[in-house]
Each structure stands twice: as C-alpha cells, then as structure tokens.
Amino acid sequence: MDMAKNAALVIIDVQRGFEEVEHWGVRNNPEADDNIAALIDAWQASGRPVVFTRHDSTEPGSPLRPGYEGNGFKEYVERRRGKGAAESELLVAKSVNSAFYGTPDLDAWLKAAGIGQLVMAGIQTNMCVETTTRMAGNLGYDVFFALDATYTFGQEGPWGWELTARELARATAVSLHGGGFAQVVTAQDVVRAASA
Template identity: 70%
Template sequence: MEITSNAALVVVDVQKGFDESEFWGPRNNPAADENIASLIAAWQDTDRPVVFVRHDSNKPGSPLRTGYEGNDFKEYVEERRGKGGGPELLVTKSVNSAFYGTPDLDDWFKAVGITQVVLAGIQTNMCVETTARMGGNLGYDVLVPLDATHTFDLTGPNGWRLTADELARASAVSLHGGGFARVVTTGELVAAVRP
C-alpha cells in the first residue's frame, strides 16, 4: 500500500458525547479507539498532516452540543493535539461532512498539496461515510480503515432496524464497491507509514 508523505489523517468527531450509551444505544467495534489512537501516533511520528474534526451540534439535547462536556474530544485525542511535527488543523462543523466545516477542508488540502486522505472516527455510516463520499467526489484518494471507526444500532423506515455491525458493513460495501474510497485496516496503514 502506497501512502504519500503528506497523506492527511482526518480524525472525525472522536468526542466524549459518543460515550453516552443511553443516548446512542448499542455500538460496535470496541477496538476503534485504540486503532484511532495508533493512527494518530503513526501520523504524528512521521510528520504527516493530521486534521481533528469536532461536531458542534446545534440541537439542544445532543451530547455533542457546544458548551457541554460531551462536545470535547476524548482524552486520548486531546492529549495528542499539537504533538506532531507535521501540519495540524482543527475543523468544526454542524453537519455530517467535514468538507462543510470551518475552515474549508478542501481549500486547506489544495493549498498544501494533499491528494490522499485517511478517514477514521465516529460514526462509520454518518460523518465518516459522508466525508468519504464527498472526498471521493472531489477527486481525493480516500482510504477508510473500517476498524478505526464505530457506529450504533439504528432504526429506519417501516421499523427496519440494523445493528451497528450491519451498518458498518453496508458503509464499507457502499464506499469500496461504489469507488468512493478504499476500505483498509489500521494495521495496513500503520505498516505503510512506518519505515
């Protein structure tokens, strides 16, 4: 696997509010946080760019609302901010795609010559998938380490309910099969960036 020297790691919405299980319901992939942490370390240790994305919800009851503790990054993310030798950016957003945040992610990528993007974080089938689809549409080489994401069970129309694992697999199939992104593993990425 070829990972460019300036491939950006985009860490999506790894916030304390997602630990409030009574709000979100059952989740999948308990190893996601450990995998996200290892990607951040690998990117920072090799001086690659890291983008931290924070969801600032404008919904009054959301665990991710601004001014509430749940809006904060999880400790292992906050501890790593500012620790890398490469460029770092904080993007805030109130919608699913990090490309509709502040500052403009597409503009920043173009200004520093980034063409390859790795997306990890929460939720697999929401903000990670939406950002991956937009990144693919914008012409970026997008990689999604599925094991560095997680999501929650969800009910849709007609009472249809999918488990978090089913939703993650559906996202992986849509992204990879649809040509928006390559779905990979954390291990493959870490091995590719570490000499």
C-alpha cells in the same frame, strides 16, 4: 498500499458525547479507540498532517452540543492534539455530516498544502465518516477508509426496519469500496504503509 509522504489523516468527531450509551445505544468495534490512537501516533511520528474534526451539534440536548462536556474530544485524542508540527495540524468545526462543510475550509487547506491522499477514521462509521469519505472521493482525493478505526450504533429506519451497528458498518464498507469512493482497509495496514 502506497502512502504519500503528505497523506493526511482525518480524525472525525472522536468526542466524549459518544460515550453516552443511553443516548446512542449499543456500539460496535470496541477496538476502534485503540486503532484511532495508533493511527494518530503513526502520523505524528512520520510528520504527516492530521486533521481533527469536531461536531458542534445544533440540536438541543445533543451530547455533542457546544458548551456541554460531551462536545470535547475523548481524552486520548485531546492528549495527542498539538503533538505534530503546527503547520501540519488542523481543527475543523462543523455542524453537518461532512467535514468539507466546516470551518475552516478543509478542501482549501488540503489543496493549499498539495495533499491528494486522505485516511479516514472516527465516529460514526455510517454518518460523518462515510459522508466525508464520499465527498472526498467526489472531490478527487485518493481515500483510504480505516474501517476498524471507526464505530457506530444500531439504528431504526423507515417501516420499523432496524440494523445493528455491525450491519451498518458492513453496509458502509461495501458501499464505499464497491462504489469506488475509497479503499476500505484496516488501521494496521495503514500504520504499516505510513511506517514504510
């Protein structure tokens, strides 16, 4: 895996509200937080840019709504924010699934910096991380999706169909990789490439 010297790490919605089990249900991948932290550390050590996105939910009662403690970043992310060079860190606030529809304009910032390669990580695998990844692929970015640096929750769909968090994560990986939106990789692979 060839990692560009200016490849951006996009950390999506790693917020405290996702810890509210009674709202979200059972998650998969308990190692995700450690893997996300390792990616941020590797990126900051190499001087590469890091983008942090925050979901400002417009739904009343959402654990991610502005003004509620769950809207804030998880402690390990908050502790790492601001550790990189000022010009190589961006905070994007959004209220939809894609970080490309947030403030400030992510696509414009990346293009202005000449960034063409992205690594995606965060929460939820099959929601905001997948949507942002699909859009990045459509916009022409070379995208790596660090599957084990994401997690999600089981969900019920139409006709009473239910999928576990693990099943949803696997479906996302197959769709993104098989559909050519991104290369699905592990956090360890990405850290190794960034350190080379």
